[in-house]
Amino acid sequence: MNINLTLIAQLISFAVFVWFTMKYVWPPMVKAMEDRKAKIADGLAAAERGVHEQELAKKAALEKLHEAKQQSAEIVSRAEKRAAEIVDEAKEQARAEGERLLAAAQAEIEQEANKAREALRTKVAELAVLGAEKILRKEINADAHKDIVDSLAKQI
Amino acid sequence: MASGETVTSSEYIQHHLTNLTFGRFPDGHWGIAHSAAEAKEMGFWALHLDSLFWSTTLALVFGYFFYKAARNATAGVPGKLQNFVETMVDFVEDSVKGSFSGRNPLIAPLALTVFSWVFLMNLMDLIPVDVIPRLAGAIGIHHMKVVPSTDPNVTFALALGVFALIIFYSIKVKGVGGFVKELTGMPFETDNILLKPIFFVINLFLEGVNLLAKPISLSLRLFGNMYAGEMIFILIALMYGAGIGMGIFGGVLQFVWAVFHILVITLQAFIFMTLTIVYLDMAHSEHH
Numbered sequence: 330m331n332i333n334l335t336l337i338a339q340l341i342s343f344a345v346f347v348w349f350t351m352k353y354v355w356p357p358m359v360k361a362m363e364d365r366k367a368k369i370a371d372g373l374a375a376a377e378r379g380v381h382e383q384e385l386a387k388k389a390a391l392e393k394l395h396e397a398k399q400q401s402a403e404i405v406s407r408a409e410k411r412a413a414e415i416v417d418e419a420k421e422q423a424r425a426e427g428e429r430l431l432a433a434a435q436a437e438i439e440q441e442a443n444k445a446r447e448a449l450r451t452k453v454a455e456l457a458v459l460g461a462e463k464i465l466r467k468e469i470n471a472d473a474h475k476d477i478v479d480s481l482a483k484q485i
Numbered sequence: 486m487a488s489g490e491t492v493t494s495s496e497y498i499q500h501h502l503t504n505l506t507f508g509r510f511p512d513g514h515w516g517i518a519h520s521a522a523e524a525k526e527m528g529f530w531a532l533h534l535d536s537l538f539w540s541t542t543l544a545l546v547f548g549y550f551f552y553k554a555a556r557n558a559t560a561g562v563p564g565k566l567q568n569f570v571e572t573m574v575d576f577v578e579d580s581v582k583g584s585f586s587g588r589n590p591l592i593a594p595l596a597l598t599v600f601s602w603v604f605l606m607n608l609m610d611l612i613p614v615d616v617i618p619r620l621a622g623a624i625g626i627h628h629m630k631v632v633p634s635t636d637p638n639v640t641f642a643l644a645l646g647v648f649a650l651i652i653f654y655s656i657k658v659k660g661v662g663g664f665v666k667e668l669t670g671m672p673f674e675t676d677n678i679l680l681k682p683i684f685f686v687i688n689l690f691l692e693g694v695n696l697l698a699k700p701i702s703l704s705l706r707l708f709g710n711m712y713a714g715e716m717i718f719i720l721i722a723l724m725y726g727a728g729i730g731m732g733i734f735g736g737v738l739q740f741v742w743a744v745f746h747i748l749v750i751t752l753q754a755f756i757f758m759t760l761t762i763v764y765l766d767m768a769h770s771e772h773h
Contacts, residue, residue, distance in 0.1 A: 331525060332638060333508065335533040339540060339642030346544045346602065347646070350551070351594035357555040358574045359593075361567070364560030 454482035494723055501614060501719050504533035504636060505621075505628040519627065533636055540633035543605040551601070573597065577758070584762045587658075587769040592762060595650070599643065600758035606634040607711055607750030611743050614718045634711040634753075637704065644704035647761050651699065654768040663771075668692040699764050703757065710753050714746050 458478055465474065499521055506524035507517050508531025517534075518524035524531060554570035563571060577597040585592050609632045621629040633639045655664045671692065673684040721742060724735030 331504075331506075331528075331531065332641065333506075333527070333529045333531040333533070335504075335531070335536055335636065335638035336642045336645070338532060338537055339639050340646055342537070342541055342544065343598075343602075343642055343646045346548065347591075347595050347598045349548055350598040351591060354548075354551040354555045355574070355594035355597065357558045358551075358570060359578070361558035361560050361563075362571055362574065365563075368560050 450482065450485050453485050454478075457482060497723060498716075498719055500628070501618065501715075502630070503628045504630050505535040505626060507532045507534050533630070533638060535628065535630050536633045536636040536639050539609060539631055540602070540606055540639055543609070543633070544602055547598075547601045547605055573601065580759060581762055584759065585766045585769075587766065589654070589765075589769065591650075592765055595765075596758045596762050599647075599761050600754050603634060603643070603707065603757045604750060604754035606632065606639070607753055609633070610635075610711060610714055610718065610746060610750060613739070614715070614722045632711060632715055634707055635715045637708050640704040640708040640711075641700075643707075643757070644700035647703060647764060648700035651696075651764050651768045654765060658769050659771065668696070699760075703760055703764075707753050707757055710749060714742075714749055717742055 461474070461478055503521040503524060505517065506527060507515070508524070508527035509515050510523070511526050518527060518531070550566065551570055554566045557564070558567055574597065577600060578593055581593045581596055612631060617631045618629040630636065655667070659667065669685045669688045669692070671688055673688055675681060675684055718739065721735050721739045724731045724738070
């Protein structure tokens with residue numbers, strides 16, 4: 330149990346080592362640990378955020394799908410409507426065209442009839458004249474009775 | 486396994502309890518003492534080279550590994566060394582948080598140093614008592630005490646370092662007046678003007694004893710435990726010289742005592758650290 334200079338020497342080395350630990354060992358270790366703690370916390374938070382975001386994305390996707398379905402249904406119904414419209418329009422057009430053709434045919438018929446009537450009239454006149462001529466050849470001159478033949482022809 | 490045929494048991498024990506002492510001989514010249522008596526004659530002007538060598542070497546070992554871990558410390562995946570050092574740091578930080586209420590960046594590193602260093606010094610106790618002294622003897626060094634914490638100089642130095650910090654922080658936190666008041670105003674308090682000086686003296690005595698008991702108990706507890714443990718190892722080692730039967734029995738005893746001692750050395754290091762923290766916490770707080 331000799332207390333001697335060793336005590337002082339030991340005291341000095343104790344001070345030096347405490348200083349060393351305080352300066353070079355403790356702060357970097359604690360900092361690394363704190364950093365890791367923060368990193369882990371960040372990671373956990375990010376994971377949680379990711380899960381949350383995924384949920385949101387799922388919801389958004391579902392909504393989009395729903396919307397798309399609705400839209401497609403709308404489009405189909407509109408297309409159906411349009412098709413019906415087109416059919417109606419075509420029917421209408423066909424009807425109009427038919428009417429037009431009918432009218433044209435009728436007009437043509439009318440015209441042909443008129444033409445035929447006219448031709449017939451002339452022919453009848455001729456025939457009448459011819460008849461009359463034959464009759465009158467016996468008794469009258471065609472030239473003298475032309476007025477009467479013309480008026481007759483007009484009455485046909 | 487006594488060194489030499491002519492050595493008696495008491496000489497063997499004496500030999501193991503003598504430090505390698507370098508100091509000033511009574512006639513004025515400096516040198517290494519060759520016996521316990523010579524070392525005693527040197528008085529205060531002597532250095533225990535073995536204690537200083539081993540304690541410093543162990544501190545360097547501690548410093549090297551911890552510095553290496555700290556320098557390469559990463560917030561990413563830690564290596565094995567960093568893992569170990571982090572465990573230690575965490576353990577010390579928990580102890581400090583549990584016992585120390587103030588804020589002081591010195592306390593935790595101090596606690597870590599105290600724990601690691603005391604533990605390593607104590608750990609030397611588990612090396613069979615004759616191994617290193619024999620090796621030292623082979624290269625001409627006659628005395629070698631390898632467990633620094635069995636040297637009261639070492640334990641007192643640690644305790645005095647802590648004591649100095651207690652005084653320093655007591656004065657720093659409470660001021661000189663506050664510190665004096667703490668020493669003299671408690672535990673007996675009075676408003677009576679006549680009683681005051683009496684209480685002053687009584688309080689100073691009580692608180693003075695209380696204050697001085699801290700470093701003394703701190704160092705003597707460690708020294709006593711380690712010295713006793715070392716002594717038992719030496720006594721067990723004596724049995725090796727007493728025949729095969731006693732030798733085997735000694736071996737078993739040494740093993741059992743060493744296993745038990747693992748607990749003791751860890752516990753002593755832990756106690757030293759915890760008390761350091763607690764004492765410094767007291768120094769920081771206003772009341773105790």
